[in-house]
Amino acid sequence: MSNPDSFIDEVSEELRRDRLFRVFRKYGWIGVVLIIGIVVGTGVVQWRNAQAEARAEAFGDAVLEAYDLGNAADRRAALAAISADGDQAHLLALIEAADPAEDKAATLAALDRMISDASLAPAYRDLAVLRRVLVAGGDMPVAERRASLEPLAEPLRPYSALAREQLAYLMVEEGKAPEAIAALQALIQEQGVSRALQSRAAQMITVLGGTPEAPPVAETATPTAEIDDGFED
Structure with missing residues (x-):
């Protein structure tokens, strides 16, 4: 290759580098923002997972403590005092309705609350209806x-x-x-x-x-x- 060709190639390469540097100076902040967003998003997800795990552990501990109590009335009072929402509230309602031998009327009342709860997922309501028929038996x-x-x-x-x-x-x-x-x-x-x-x-x-x-x-x-x-x- 002749010297003029080499000179042209060197100039072209320098122009490309200069153009790339200008582009980076103009748009490089976008990459920085994306990286920061990924790091922050990952941190938020991990924090939420940790919060959910701690909340689940606290819920489980509260339920176990309630079942350690001596009689059905105390257990029901302790279960009713547990703070729960979403799926935990649905699970708690099923737990409250799980002991008809101790208090059949209270079990049926807990199931009736589930059946009448419009916010409850259909699968939970179906389960409550089925459970109520079984608990009521010949009384229904x-x-x-x-x-x-x-x-x-x-x-x-x-x-x-x-x-x-x-x-x-x-x-x-x-x-x-x-x-x-x-x-x-x-x-x-x-x-x-x-x-x-x-x-x-x-x-x-x-x-x-x-x-x-x-x-x-x-x-x-x-x-x-x-x-x-x-x-x-």
Whole structure:
């Protein structure tokens, strides 16, 4: 390469460096701001996580301390005094409704508060309705229990299978054994139903004089050795 060409290349390189330096002086502060933003954002996230962890630990400690108290009345008073919101408030409401043997009326009242809480997530309300039917038992008329359970039994509801199980038990209570056996058998055959529910349904079918059918065999994945991976030996 001739000297003039080398000189031109050197000048061009110098111009590029000068242009890059001017650009950096003009826009370099943006990168600095971005770095500061990332550092501050990371710090805020870590602080929030630490606060949430400390809050969860305090909530758990308060619940455990409440359950260490001697009687149901003191436990309920201690649980009611715990500060909670969001998911913790929902969990606390379920805890308050978890001991019907000690105080059935208070348990039903706690469940009624959950059911009437419009801010509660639908899954929590469904669980409260199901729990209330179970706790109330025979004290609640069959027609009212059915009216409470039928919406929960609709497809895609989170506790659909459990609600249909309870509806089958209502049929037993009404003396409709054949209908109950058919409903329970349908649950056994349904994909995705837990083994515990299938076992309960089978036992009830046997008690009613029926013969439970075996649940469907779950599909298994194709063995690895049978998969054509496209590679030759």
